[in-house]
Amino acid sequence: MMRARAHMRRQEPEVLLRTGLPAKTAGRNCQEVPPPGGTPGCRATAVGDAGWLSVPWGKPSVAPTSCPGNFLSRPPSFSPPLLASGNPCPWQYVHLSGSQDRLAPTSLKAGIHPKRSDLAAGVASTLTDRTSLAMGTYTYTYTSRPRALPCQRRRYRDHLMQQNYKDGEQITFSVTQPGQPDPIEIQRQQQAKRRALAKKRAQEQFRPRTPEPVEGRKHVDVQTEMYLEEIADRIIEVDVECQTDAFLDRPPTPLFIPAKTGKDVATQILEGELFDFDLEVKPMLEVLVGKTIEQSLLEVMEEEELANLRASQYAYEELRNVELAEVQRLAEQEKRHREEKERRKRQQWEVVYKHGETAQKVAARVFAQRYLADLLPSVFDSLRDGGYFYDPIERDIEIGFLPWLMNEVDKTMEYSMVGRTVLDMLIREVVEKRQAAYEQRDDQPPARKPKDELGGSGRTTEPPVGYELQEQSTAQPQRPLLGRDSLQRTPDDGRYMESVLAQETKLMEEGEYEQTKIRKTSGTEVLQPRADFQP
Amino acid sequence: MAHARISMYLPPDINPTQAAIAYGCRALPKLNEELQSEDLLTRQKALMALCDLMHDPEHVYVAIDTGCLESLKALLKDNNDMVRIKTTEVLYIMATHNVGREGFLEHDVILALSYLLNDPQSACRKNLHLAFKHVAQLPSGAQGIVNSGLIPSLVWKLQREEEEIQGLLLDTLAACLMEDATEALGSHVVPFLKQKLLSTNDDIRSKAARTLIAVSIPLEGKNQVWQHDVIPILVHLLKDKVEEVQANAAGALMYATVTTQGKYAALDTEAIHPLLSLLGSSLSKARLNATKALTMLAEAPEGRKFLQSRVPVFRVLEDDTSEAVRRAAQIAVKVIEWKP
Numbered sequence: 099m100m101r102a103r104a105h106m107r108r109q110e111p112e113v114l115l116r117t118g119l120p121a122k123t124a125g126r127n128c129q130e131v132p133p134p135g136g137t138p139g140c141r142a143t144a145v146g147d148a149g150w151l152s153v154p155w156g157k158p159s160v161a162p163t164s165c166p167g168n169f170l171s172r173p174p175s176f177s178p179p180l181l182a183s184g185n186p187c188p189w190q191y192v193h194l195s196g197s198q199d200r201l202a203p204t205s206l207k208a209g210i211h212p213k214r215s216d217l218a219a220g221v222a223s224t225l226t227d228r229t230s231l232a233m234g235t236y237t238y239t240y241t242s243r244p245r246a247l248p249c250q251r252r253r254y255r256d257h258l259m260q261q262n263y264k265d266g267e268q269i270t271f272s273v274t275q276p277g278q279p280d281p282i283e284i285q286r287q288q289q290a291k292r293r294a295l296a297k298k299r300a301q302e303q304f305r306p307r308t309p310e311p312v313e314g315r316k317h318v319d320v321q322t323e324m325y326l327e328e329i330a331d332r333i334i335e336v337d338v339e340c341q342t343d344a345f346l347d348r349p350p351t352p353l354f355i356p357a358k359t360g361k362d363v364a365t366q367i368l369e370g371e372l373f374d375f376d377l378e379v380k381p382m383l384e385v386l387v388g389k390t391i392e393q394s395l396l397e398v399m400e401e402e403e404l405a406n407l408r409a410s411q412y413a414y415e416e417l418r419n420v421e422l423a424e425v426q427r428l429a430e431q432e433k434r435h436r437e438e439k440e441r442r443k444r445q446q447w448e449v450v451y452k453h454g455e456t457a458q459k460v461a462a463r464v465f466a467q468r469y470l471a472d473l474l475p476s477v478f479d480s481l482r483d484g485g486y487f488y489d490p491i492e493r494d495i496e497i498g499f500l501p502w503l504m505n506e507v508d509k510t511m512e513y514s515m516v517g518r519t520v521l522d523m524l525i526r527e528v529v530e531k532r533q534a535a536y537e538q539r540d541d542q543p544p545a546r547k548p549k550d551e552l553g554g555s556g557r558t559t560e561p562p563v564g565y566e567l568q569e570q571s572t573a574q575p576q577r578p579l580l581g582r583d584s585l586q587r588t589p590d591d592g593r594y595m596e597s598v599l600a601q602e603t604k605l606m607e608e609g610e611y612e613q614t615k616i617r618k619t620s621g622t623e624v625l626q627p628r629a630d631f632q633p
Numbered sequence: 634m635a636h637a638r639i640s641m642y643l644p645p646d647i648n649p650t651q652a653a654i655a656y657g658c659r660a661l662p663k664l665n666e667e668l669q670s671e672d673l674l675t676r677q678k679a680l681m682a683l684c685d686l687m688h689d690p691e692h693v694y695v696a697i698d699t700g701c702l703e704s705l706k707a708l709l710k711d712n713n714d715m716v717r718i719k720t721t722e723v724l725y726i727m728a729t730h731n732v733g734r735e736g737f738l739e740h741d742v743i744l745a746l747s748y749l750l751n752d753p754q755s756a757c758r759k760n761l762h763l764a765f766k767h768v769a770q771l772p773s774g775a776q777g778i779v780n781s782g783l784i785p786s787l788v789w790k791l792q793r794e795e796e797e798i799q800g801l802l803l804d805t806l807a808a809c810l811m812e813d814a815t816e817a818l819g820s821h822v823v824p825f826l827k828q829k830l831l832s833t834n835d836d837i838r839s840k841a842a843r844t845l846i847a848v849s850i851p852l853e854g855k856n857q858v859w860q861h862d863v864i865p866i867l868v869h870l871l872k873d874k875v876e877e878v879q880a881n882a883a884g885a886l887m888y889a890t891v892t893t894q895g896k897y898a899a900l901d902t903e904a905i906h907p908l909l910s911l912l913g914s915s916l917s918k919a920r921l922n923a924t925k926a927l928t929m930l931a932e933a934p935e936g937r938k939f940l941q942s943r944v945p946v947f948r949v950l951e952d953d954t955s956e957a958v959r960r961a962a963q964i965a966v967k968v969i970e971w972k973p
Contacts, residue, residue: 396688404729411770415811416918417957419846419884423925424964426850426891431932434893438973 246333651685652678660686661695668704673713680719687726697736706745714754721749721760728767737768738777747783750790762801769808779813785820792825796834803829803840810847814854822848823857830866835875842870842881849888858889864898871907876916883911883922890929900935912946917955924950924961931969940969
C-alpha cells in the first residue's frame, strides 16, 4: 500500500495560459486522459470538478489525504523534459480569470527545497490552509508539460523543525494574470498563510506519534505490502525515439466510428404510432407554400405598383403635354401677334414715309413748274437773240449776196475812184504840162503841148495816182488793208504806178493844191493828217 | 414511412437549377462570388437565385452595394446564351426598382447593355429593351440613355425588330424623346414613326402616336412632321377604332399645329370635324388633347370662323369632370371669341 500521503506533485504548468477557456480545457484535457491505474473515482471527481480543485480541498485536512487520487491523477507517465535533473522545479501556477489568489508559497516552498519528500504533509496542510482561505474566490485549472514524476512517497517524517520554510521568505513565481494584486496585499496574505501554517504545525505536534526508538535501535521504514517495491530516487528512464517519414503528408484522419456499445434493440413502429404525418407536415407545408406565395405576392405587388406608377405617370404626362401645348400655343400666339404688330407698324411707317415723300414731291414739282414757267419763253428769247433762229434765205442773202454786192459796189466805187484819180492825174498833168508849157512858152512856143498832154496825161494821171497810192501806202499805216486792197486790185497798175512815182516825187512839193484835191477825191477812205506829207 | 434516424446529408435540392441562398446577410455576397466563378453551372444557378431575390428592393440595394453590378456587367459578355438571358432578366428586374435605376446610372450599365442590342437571342433583346424602358421612366435615366448616344441605334432598330420589341422600343423612345429629341430628329425618326402609324397593331399605333407627341414638342420636330406630311395621317387616325390611338393622334396634332404651316396643313385636311367628334370621347385624355388641338386651330382666322358656331360645345365641356379639361375648354372659348 502506498503511503497515503498527500504528495502534491504538481505538474509544472509550463504552458502559460492566457485566457480562461483554453486553460480550462487544457487542464481538463490533462485530467481527462485516464491515468493508468489511477482510481477512477477520484479521477471522476477531478474530471467532474473540471478543474475546480478548490472544492475537494475545501474539506478539512482529511480531504487531501482521503483523495490522494486528486494529486495522483497527475499522470505519472508524462515525462517532463525539464526534470532531467530530477529536482523539482519552481512550481508555476496558472491563474485563470477570476482567480486572483495564488497558491504559491507552499508549493514553491516545496519547489525550493531539494527534498520533496519533506514537504509532503506540510505542503498538503498548507495547501489545505491556503485553499480553505481562498475557497470559492478563484477557479483553478492546472496544466503542465508532462514530466517524469519522482517518487511520490515521502521517506521521512515531516518534522516541524525540519521545515526549511522561513518566515518572510519571498518566493517569486511567474503568473500570467495581467492584473497583479497589490504586492503589499500579497505579503499580508502570505504572512497570514504562514501564520496559519505555523498554527497547524503546532497543533500537529501534539498528535501521538510512534514512540522514540529504544536506545541502540533505530526505527526503520519497512515495506509491509505484499509485494516489495523498489524505492529509488532515480527513475528508470528509457529513451525511445521515433521519427516520421520525411515529407510525408499527414494522412487524412480516419473517420471516427465509435465502437458499437450497448445492445442491439429493435422496435417496430406501426403506422400512425410515431407521428401523424398530416399534422406534422402542416407547418412544413405552410412554410413552403408560404414562401412561394410570398415571393409571388411580391412579384405581383411589384407589377401592380409598376402599373400604378405608369398610370399616374400617364396622367401626369397628359397634363404635362397639355400644359406644354398650351405654353407653346401661347408662345406662338404671342409671336404671331408681335409679328403682326411689327408688320403693321412697319406698314404704317412706310405709309407715312411715302406720304411725306409724295408731299415733298408735289411741292417740289409745283415749285419747279413755277420756276421753269418762264424758262421757255426766255429761252426762246435768248436763242432768238443769239440769232439761233434765222431765216435761211435771209441768212443766205446776208452771207452770200450782200458781201458780193458790197464787193461789187466797192469795185465799182474803186473804179470810179480810179477813174477820178486818173482824171485828176490827167488834169494835173495837163495842168502841169500847161504850166510847164506856159513857162516854156515864156521860153519857147507852146504848139506841141496838147499832144503830149494827151499822151502824157495818160501817163501822168497814173503817176499821181501811183503817187497818191504811195502816199497812201506810206502815209496810211492805219489803213493798210484798204491800201493793200487797192494795191492788190490793181497789181499791174501798181507796177506802172511805181514807175510813175519817181516822176511824181519831183512834183510833190509843187503840187500841194493838187494834193489836197486828190485827197478829197480819193474819197472817204482817205484820211490823212497833213503831217504825213512830209516825207 | 420515415426513418427515425436523421440523415446526415442535406436535404436534396428543392430546385436544382437554383444556387443555395445563404442565410441572412451572406446571401448576396456569396451569390456575387458565385457569379464570378469559372464554372458555368455555378454561374447559371447563381443567376437564377438572383432573379428571385431581386424582386425585393432591399436585396437590390444590397446587391448594388456589394458590387453585383460589376459581375453582371462582365456576364453580359458571356458566350453562353442562357447566362446572357438570365443576366438581362436580372438587370431588368433591378431596373423596375428605383434603387436599381440609380445604380444603373452610377455604374454605366446602360452602356454595357447596349452591346447586346444585336444579340441573336430574342429573349435577351426583349429583356434588354424592358430594362431600357424602365430606366427611361426616370428622367435622369432617360437623360442617361440620350447621353450614351443610343438613340440613333434605337431608332434604327425600330425598323428591324419584331413587334413586341417594337412596342418596348417605342415606349423607351417616347420617354427619352421627352427629354431631348434633337438626336432622334437627326436620325430620321419621323419617317419611321410615320410608317408605324400605319401598322396594323393597335398597340404599335398608339405607342407610335405617343412617340410622335414627344417628337413634335421641339420646333424642329414640328417642322419635320409637317415636311413629311404626317399631319394627314394623324387626321386619319383621329377616326381610328381604338380610343387610345385617337387620343394620342390628337395630342400629336395639338403639338404639330402650333406652327402656322401645321395649322394650315391641318385645316386643309379637314381636321376640325374629327376633333369635334373626339370631344365627346370617354377618355379624358382624348377630350383634353382634342380641345387643345382645336384651340390651336382657332388661332387661325379660318378656324376661328368655323368654330365660332361651335362654341356651345365648348361650353358644355366647361362642366367636365376633369379639371384640366375644364380649363382647356375655357381657354378655347376665349381664343375663339377673340377679336383682333
